[in-house]
Amino acid sequence: MGYPGKNHKSYQTPKRPWEKTRIEEETRLVIEYGLRNKREVWKAQSHLRKYRKAARELLALMSNAADQAVFDAKKTELISHMQRVGLLGPDADVDDVLALKVPAHLERRLQTLVYRKGLARSPKQARQLVTHGHIAIAGRRVTIPGYLVHRGEENDIAYYGKSPFVDASHAERTRITKPAGAAGSGVN
Incomplete structure (x- = not known):
């Protein structure tokens, strides 16, 4: 051992x-x-x-x-x-x-779910947002891109409260659109 x-x-x-x-x-x-x-x-x-x-x-x-x-x-x-x-x-x-x-x-990773929810423009940017502490699950900051998100936590993924991304007029956030394959994207 x-x-x-x-x-x-x-x-x-x-x-x-x-x-x-x-x-x-x-x-x-x-x-x-x-x-x-x-x-x-x-x-x-x-x-x-x-x-x-x-x-x-x-x-x-x-x-x-x-x-x-x-x-x-x-x-x-x-x-x-x-x-x-x-x-x-x-x-x-x-x-x-x-x-x-x-x-x-891989679909259950936090990085992928951040991208699928439309909080990032690409999977690479989703990884960066998670690593830099801009993403939270139920208000708690998570900085591990490989974190496996349980089904109950999936709807609680959002920007961290103190992150500049919380402001809807943030320059980078205005460029982010939901991916075409995301559920509930509203794009028809």
Whole structure:
């Protein structure tokens, strides 16, 4: 066991580092979501890998008829957790956990939701606004672009109270328009 104060790696690097299709897909995700580097894609993959592992363990438990009550309890716990986080919909099952892809995880990041809500012009600007402390969730400043926003917190994303962006006449804010794909953008 290591020193408890030491940070540990929260991702795994690819086993085949020069695979062309993987590199192109990761590059596309980095550009589309305005990520800092591919390490953030690998973190998302590792996060989803943990959920998939739990789902596979559940399916292994299901084969044993004596543990049906344990299976139902663990299944309910996993599915409800993932619904609270926002990775799954209301009528999801264990198969939906196994079918999750990296973009589903990247869509739940604060940086992406700031852009989707129309608080920034681009994903890169959304990252900058979060990092510089202009974004708050329920009035509390959050400066981590990779913060996973729960479903209940999604509607509470706004500019921080002391930020100059609160003023609607701010020069940069007048240039910001909601993206075409954003829900409720009002653009027809």
